[in-house]
Amino acid sequence: MSHHPGIFKPLPAEHFRYPDEGGATNAETRLSRLPGYLTPNRQFFVRSHFDIPELKATDWHLRLTGDALTREHSLSLKDLEQLPRVSVIRAIECAGNARAFFARDFGSPAEGAQWGPGAVGVAEWSGVRLSDVLALAGVEEGAFHVLPEGLDSGRFARPLPIDKALADDTIIALAMNGEPLPIDHGFPARLVVSGWLGAASVKWLGRLEVSRQALNTYWNTQDYTLAGPDYPAVGEADGVPITTMPVMSLVDLEDGARLFAGDTILRGRALSGEGQVIEVECCLDDGTWQSATLHTPNIAGAWVCWSLTCRLDAGRHVLQVRARDDQGNEQPESVVWNNHGCLYNAITRIAFHMENSADRVDDAPLQ
Structure with a gap:
C-alpha cells in the first residue's frame, strides 16, 4: 500500500491512479472498484493545487470579513457546531475530469493534469449552511460576491x-x-457547492470575504x-x-478490461451538475x-x-454511453476544444474484451 507525495491517506494501486508525473497532489479514483452509491472516504479522488496543510481543530478559526457585512466576525469549530446541522449527498467533480480524452480526440493534450474519468465522487457531507454562518456577521443589501479562501500554502480562493x-x-x-x-x-472545514466545479468547494476553509464588488482571482479568470x-x-x-458542471456518464469498467463471454451486466453512473439524470x-x-x-x-x-x-461473444467490444438530464441536456457527439481542457463530456x-475462460481476469490498468 503506497502513499503519494503530499497526500496523507493510503493510495493502493487497485483503488487509484495518478494523472500527473512528479509529486503533484492528485490521485484519481478507479471507478471500477467502487462498491456502492457513495464513494468511501478511502477511495475518494484527491485534487489539491498546493501543499495540504496540517491544521489543529483547537486552533482553527474562520474569519468573516468584507464591506458587505455589518461586522467582522471570527468563529471557532465549537461555534460552528452550535449552528443547525444539515447533511447533503452531493458530487464533487473536478472541472478537468476526463481531460485525457482531449488528446485522444484532438491529437494533442490540453494543458493540466491528464485525468481519466475518475476525478469525481459522491459523499454525504454534513455541516452547517453557509447562509447561517454569514448571517452571524449580517449580510447587507448589495452584497455581490463571497470569496472563500483556503489555508493551504497558496491560499486557494475562488468567488461565488x-x-x-x-x-x-x-x-x-x-x-x-x-x-x-x-x-x-x-479538515477541519470545507465548502461544498452543489453542482458546481470542484474548485468552488474550497478546502481547509479559513476566511470568507463578502463584498459589494467582484472579487475575482486567478482561479476564475486564468x-x-x-x-x-x-x-x-x-x-x-x-x-x-x-460554474455548473455538465451532464456526463461514467462506466464502472476500465478501458481494456477483460470479462467472461456470455451473459453479463455492464454498470456505471451518470450525473449532471445541479440537475437530475432521467435517461442513460x-x-x-x-x-x-x-x-x-x-x-x-x-439524487x-x-x-x-x-x-x-x-449477452456478448468472445472478442473485442466497444461500449458507448450517453446521459440526459431533466433540463434536456444530453451528452454531445463531440466537444469543442478549450485550452484548459475542462468540461469534457x-x-x-x-x-473491452470478452474471453472464453474458466477463470475471470481482473480489469486491466487504465492506459
Whole structure:
C-alpha cells in the first residue's frame, strides 16, 4: 500500500491512479472498484493545487470579513457546531475530469493534469449552511460576491455569487460520510457547492470575504475557464468562467478490461451538475441505442447508478454511453476544444474484451 507525495491517506494501486508525473497532489479514483452509491472516504479522488496543510481543530478559526457585512466576525469549530446541522449527498467533480480524452480526440493534450474519468465522487457531507454562518456577521443589501479562501500554502480562493453562496445546499462541511473530514479532503472545514466545479468547494476553509464588488482571482479568470478560439473573453477572464458542471456518464469498467463471454451486466453512473439524470442510453459495437436501467437513489446534484444486461461473444467490444438530464441536456457527439481542457463530456466510449475462460481476469490498468 503506497502513499503519494503530499497526500496523507493510503493510495493502493487497485483503488487509484495518478494523472500527473512528479509529486503533484492528485490521485484519481478507479471507478471500477467502487462498491456502492457513495464513494468511501478511502477511495475518494484527491485534487489539491498546493501543499495540504496540517491544521489543529483547537486552533482553527474562520474569519468573516468584507464591506458587505455589518461586522467582522471570527468563529471557532465549537461555534460552528452550535449552528443547525444539515447533511447533503452531493458530487464533487473536478472541472478537468476526463481531460485525457482531449488528446485522444484532438491529437494533442490540453494543458493540466491528464485525468481519466475518475476525478469525481459522491459523499454525504454534513455541516452547517453557509447562509447561517454569514448571517452571524449580517449580510447587507448589495452584497455581490463571497470569496472563500483556503489555508493551504497558496491560499486557494475562488468567488461565488451571493445567490449561490446563500443557497440552502451550499454548506460548510465538517464531516464526510459520517466521519470528521479527512485531512486530504479539507479538515477541519470545507465548502461544498452543489453542482458546481470542484474548485468552488474550497478546502481547509479559513476566511470568507463578502463584498459589494467582484472579487475575482486567478482561479476564475486564468484557469477553470472555457478559453480558446471558440470562446469569448468575459470581463477579466481569458474565456468563460466555469460554474455548473455538465451532464456526463461514467462506466464502472476500465478501458481494456477483460470479462467472461456470455451473459453479463455492464454498470456505471451518470450525473449532471445541479440537475437530475432521467435517461442513460448504451450502444454496443455500433448497434442500436438502448435504454439502461436506472437505480435508486437518483439524487439531483449527485449521480444515479445504471446497468445494462446483455449477452456478448468472445472478442473485442466497444461500449458507448450517453446521459440526459431533466433540463434536456444530453451528452454531445463531440466537444469543442478549450485550452484548459475542462468540461469534457462527449459521449463516453470504452473498449473491452470478452474471453472464453474458466477463470475471470481482473480489469486491466487504465492506459
